[in-house]
Amino acid sequence: MAFSLPGLRRAASKLSKDFFVCHQYSNPARPTPLPLKLPIKSNISRTIRFNSSAAAFPAEHGGFRKQTPLGALGQNIMKNENENAQARARARANKKFFPRVTSKPVAYWLLGSAASVFGIVVFGGLTRLTESGLSITxxxxxxxxxxxxxxxxxxxEFDKYRASPEFKLLNPHMTLEEFKQIYYMEWGHRLWGRLVGMSFVxxxxxxxxxxxxSANMSLRLLGIAGLIGFQGVIGWWMVKSGLKDDLFAPGSHPRVSQYRLTTHLSAAFxxxxxxxxNGLAILRTHSLLADPARAQAHLKALSSPALSFFRKSVAGxxxxxxxxVMSGGLxxxxxxxxxxxxxxRMGVGLTPPKSELWSSFYSRKEDGSDLWWRNMLENPSLVQLDHRIMATTTxxxxxxxxxxxxxxxxxxxxLPNTCRKGMLGVVHLVLLQVALGISTLVYLVPTPIAAAHQAGALALLTGVVVLGSRTWIPSRSWRLVQNRLKILTDSGLAGPRPNRGRVPGIKGKVEAVGLRKELDAMRSRGPPKRA
Known part of the structure; x- marks a missing residue:
């Protein structure tokens, strides 16, 4: 610096005196110039706000806080640490065989399988109502x-059926063509069951x-697959009860055991x-994770003490x-x-006589210790009364x-709007089911109405399950939502992104540098002259 001082002195002596005089203020009569109007495009403010950094503009011109190099370095380090942590988490997840969330196609497949089971339950009811279940021995x-x-x-096949109690006691005059009709009903029911098993496994x-x-969903699928296979065994166990030689006794009625029929029906349900x-649970998990902030608010509303009684009531x-439904199976x-x-009414009153309801005919022990439960499960009068009471209670x-x-x-x-709609849907279904039940009883169990009544029972259970899936608070899904919210918060995506102190991207840097050059050029030209 000391070596350059003589050169500066020699250069200063050669400069004009006007170079050091500000003519704008030396002439007091000169009118005050107009304010500087920069021909900047209207989108510059948006560019500064969204694409540029505060570090690109001095505080005296833009009013932004200047980003220091040390602060930018610290933010870069924190950003890199977050990215590395997320990469390590993804690597750990990839090493696991099962994902954390089950994919949506699995949910659609489960719902399709449920629809197939719905159909086979209705078709099984038709098989029972047409007395076709014992045609295949x-x-x-x-x-x-x-x-x-x-x-x-x-x-x-017809010879095998002719040796059964049902043919000898109920259908001794059946022809081969009539046998084919009931045979195809039972064969179709069994074939449908095989298709349900294959389309699931x-x-x-x-x-x-x-x-x-996911890992827990794979265990559930294994349990459902085992239940489907066990259901086939229960079906044959039920049919076998209607082929016993005991049914040849006088006064016997060839039919399957009501216990085994109810077991078969309950397994299907x-x-x-x-x-x-499970299909609804998968779809709900994806819906919650799509908007974690809204999902967290929704789950907090459901967990409110004001809805505790409602949630428990839906489960009950x-x-x-x-x-x-199981009493209807009996x-x-x-x-x-x-x-x-x-x-x-049932006869002369709302209930049959007490002697008919608690008949000793159904007791098999001398002390009568099994009188009450055998009448409840084997006495047709009391079984119908039980079903009436259960239906009225429901x-x-x-x-x-x-x-x-x-x-x-x-x-x-x-209460969320989805739960309110689900509750109203259950009300409509139970009204329809009551109408079908009374019609089935009054019109002596016609096949179409009785089959619709069985389908209505499954539809009513469907409505309650859907309502339960909307009111249920899944703890695992809640944990996933909280983890997703934490990740979004750490990455700065959970809410509105602040512009101050943010390290600019490449596009923001380019636009900021260009804008600064334009401002410097305008300052060097000075204010515009008046016309």
Whole structure:
């Protein structure tokens, strides 16, 4: 610096005196110039706000806080640490065989499987109502997939049926053509069951092998697959009860055991519910993770103490509906719907006489210790009365719960709209089911109405399950939502992004540098002259 001082002195002596004079202020008579108007485009403010950094503009010109190099370095280090942590988390997740969230196609497949089970339940009811269930007297899971293909095969199957109690006591005059009709009903029911099993097991293996399901969901799929296979065994166990030699005794009625029929029906309902519930749970998890902030608010609203009674009531309602359906299975197994075909009375009163309800005829022990439960499960009169009581209780409980959500101010204020619609749908379904049940009883169990009544029972359970899936608080999904929110917060994507102190991207840097050059050029030209 000392060496350059003589050169500066020599250069200063050669400069003009006007170079050091500000003519703008030396002439007081000169009018005040107009304010500087920079021909900057209107989108410069948006560029500064969204694409540029405060470090690119001095504080005296833009009013922005200047980004120091040390601060930018610290932000870069924190950003790199977050990215490395997320990369390590993804690497750990990739090392695991099962993903954390089951994919959506699995949910759609489960719902489709549930629809198939719904259909086979209705078709099974038609098979029972047409008395076709005992037409096939053998159980061949593999070779029985094909029906008889020749006349000799048909004669062989017909000979086996003619040796059964049902043919000798109920259908002694049945022809081969009539036998073919009931045979095809039972064969179709069994074939549908095989298709349900294959359409579930094969895709389940594929989804697990392709890592499309979570660990807990894979265990659930295994349980459902086992239940489907066990259901086939229960079906043959039920049919076998109607082929016993004891049914040849005088006064016997060839029919399957009402216990085994109810077990077969309950297994089908459980299988259907499991498919439906898990399919809805997967879709709900994806819906919650799509908007974690909104999902967290929704789950907090559901966990409110004001909705605690409602959530518990929905769970109890599902158990009540299932129990009512099982009592209907006992009615179907005993043909109890063929007596007392009036409603609400049963004979001369609301209930049959006490001696008829608690008859000693059904007791098998000398001390009568089994009198009460055998009458409840084997006496057609008491079984029908039990079903009436259960149905009335279910109907009253649903209407009461709907009134609770409708007229309780606290519940009405906080209950989500989806739950409100689900509750109203359950009310509509129970009204329809009550109408079908009374019609089935009054018109002596006609096949179309009775089949619709069985389908209505499964539809009512479906409505309650859907309502339960909307009110249920999934702890695992809540943890996933909280983790997703934490990741978004750490990455700065959870809310509006602040512009101050943010390290600019490449585009922001280029635009900021260009804008600064333009401002410097305008300053060097000075203010515009008046015309």
């Amino acid at each position: 053998e159980w061949k899971p593999v070779t029985g997939s094909l029906p008889p293909l020749s006349l000799a095969d048909w004669e062989s 094969i895709p389940a293996i594929y989804f697990v092998a392709r890592r499309k399901v 459980i299988c259907y519910t499991a498919m439906l519930w 309602l599902a158990i009540l509906v299932f129990t009512t 009615v179907a197994g005993l043909d109890a719907g063929m007596i007392y075909n009036e409603f609400p 109907f009253t409980a649903i209407l009461s719960l709907w009134a609770y959500t409708r007229f309780n101010a606290k519940v009405r204020a906080i």
